[in-house]
Amino acid sequence: MKQKLLLLPGDGIGPEVTAAAAKIAELVAPDIEIGEALVGGASIDQHGVPLTDEVLAQAKASDAVLLGAVGGPKWADAERTKRPEMGLLNLRKGLDVFANLRPAYCFEALVDASTLKRNVVEGLDLMIVRELTSGVYFGEPRGIDSDDKGVRRGYDMSIYTAPEIERVARVAFEIARGRDGRVCSVEKSNVMESGLFWRNEVTALHKAHGDGVELSHMLADACAMELVRQPKQFDVILADNLFGDILSDTAAMLTGSIGMLPSASLGIEGTPGLFEPVHGSAPDIAGQGLANPCAAILSMEMALRWSLARPDAADRVMKAVAHALKAGARTRDLGGDLSTGAMTDAIIDQL
Numbered sequence: 144m145k146q147k148l149l150l151l152p153g154d155g156i157g158p159e160v161t162a163a164a165a166k167i168a169e170l171v172a173p174d175i176e177i178g179e180a181l182v183g184g185a186s187i188d189q190h191g192v193p194l195t196d197e198v199l200a201q202a203k204a205s206d207a208v209l210l211g212a213v214g215g216p217k218w219a220d221a222e223r224t225k226r227p228e229m230g231l232l233n234l235r236k237g238l239d240v241f242a243n244l245r246p247a248y249c250f251e252a253l254v255d256a257s258t259l260k261r262n263v264v265e266g267l268d269l270m271i272v273r274e275l276t277s278g279v280y281f282g283e284p285r286g287i288d289s290d291d292k293g294v295r296r297g298y299d300m301s302i303y304t305a306p307e308i309e310r311v312a313r314v315a316f317e318i319a320r321g322r323d324g325r326v327c328s329v330e331k332s333n334v335m336e337s338g339l340f341w342r343n344e345v346t347a348l349h350k351a352h353g354d355g356v357e358l359s360h361m362l363a364d365a366c367a368m369e370l371v372r373q374p375k376q377f378d379v380i381l382a383d384n385l386f387g388d389i390l391s392d393t394a395a396m397l398t399g400s401i402g403m404l405p406s407a408s409l410g411i412e413g414t415p416g417l418f419e420p421v422h423g424s425a426p427d428i429a430g431q432g433l434a435n436p437c438a439a440i441l442s443m444e445m446a447l448r449w450s451l452a453r454p455d456a457a458d459r460v461m462k463a464v465a466h467a468l469k470a471g472a473r474t475r476d477l478g479g480d481l482s483t484g485a486m487t488d489a490i491i492d493q494l
């Protein structure tokens with residue numbers, strides 16, 4: 144049976160960058176069946192909801208899902224359940240992809256594209272493992288209302304169960320074993336109960352199952368600082384949903400642009416992975432052919448590697464991106480003037 148890849152282009156630059164990634168997939172793995180469906184604002188406009196049951200079922204029946212991005216000013220004032228971002232959260236939850244891998248590596252050719260000094264980013268290769276289906280993005284109760292004195296308030300619940308921490312920490316340990324063997328677990332155990340619980344659970348799990356892995360802990364605010372001060376000190380960073388989201392955008396800038404950062408979201412073995420750029424829908428540049436397609440193309444590379452078992456095709460894509468950058472191909476965010484299409488073609492030329 145043919146392997147199935149579902150494209151969910153979404154909103155803003157999402158369709159532009161997923162089209163680029165699909166073009167590359169068709170070349171390196173032509174036998175994969177590629178389907179397409181709506182998510183986010185595009186789905187709201189068509190069906191009134193950001194993710195339909197049919198599309199979730201289609202995603203579950205695929206081998207891998209590649210999502211572009213969701214959101215934009217058109218839907219920003221809608222009530223929460225009618226916002227595009229809910230489509231993505233529901234998709235992550237629905238697929239139960241609890242481990243979000245966000246690698247940040249600095250291509251040699253882009254060492255001078257970062258706002259940080261060459262010696263800080265040259266040779267950078269770190270992996271953020273972010274918990275993706277729990278924590279404050281999903282916790283209950285949450286809401287905007289008034290307290291019993293009539294004072295208006297907004298609130299979210301940051302909550303983690305032991306199994307939720309354990310399963311993502313196991314992934315971080317496993318990934319570290321295939322790298323330099325170091326995990327830095329990040330939380331705010333100095334001020335948050337859920338942070339203290341996170342730290343204790345990770346420590347206990349490490350004692351029982353951390354063979355070959357060196358575990359350290361860091362407070363999330365200090366980690367943000369260390370990521371720009373001396374990022375090469377890190378091998379694997381393990382973080383909850385919120386801190387992982389923030390720290391991975393910080394790490395993006397070490398690589399030259401947020402347009403370079405891919406991600407893989409994985410669940411239990413045998414279930415489809417969700418692959419998406421770390422960036423959003425970039426409404427400021429949408430529809431102008433200015434988006435850097437590399438994050439989406441490298442997300443496809445991760446799909447080929449992690450869900451579709453095509454390491455050779457993945458290697459081809461990775462090498463082609465590196466060679467195109469070495470040959471000078473740059474979109475505007477990297478200081479060049481190539482359009483999304485021209486950048487994609489420059490990568491295809493190197494396949």
Ligand SMILES: NC(=O)C1=CN([C@@H]2O[C@H](COP(=O)(O)OP(=O)(O)OC[C@H]3O[C@@H](n4cnc5c(N)ncnc54)[C@H](O)[C@@H]3O)[C@@H](O)[C@H]2O)C=CC1
Nearest residue numbers: 212213214215401402422423424425426427428434435476
């Ligand atoms: N995974 C997703 O679908 C995400 C969606 N969003 C949504 O996207 C919308 C915009 O959010 P922002 O905070 O502006 O974040 P953003 O990541 O969309 O954009 C931040 C900045 O980076 C630039 N940028 C992003 N991707 C780029 C690319 N591939 N090439 C060149 N430049 C790029 C944008 O032009 C903008 O200046 C919001 O509705 C937000 O909720 C935000 C983050 C993730």
Ligand SMILES: CC(C)CC(=O)C(=O)O
Nearest residue numbers: 214228231232388421423
């Ligand atoms: C739901 C998303 C818009 C949150 C986010 O910024 C991300 O996951 O990177």
Ligand SMILES: [Mg+2]
Nearest residue numbers: 388389392421
């Ligand atoms: Mg984010």
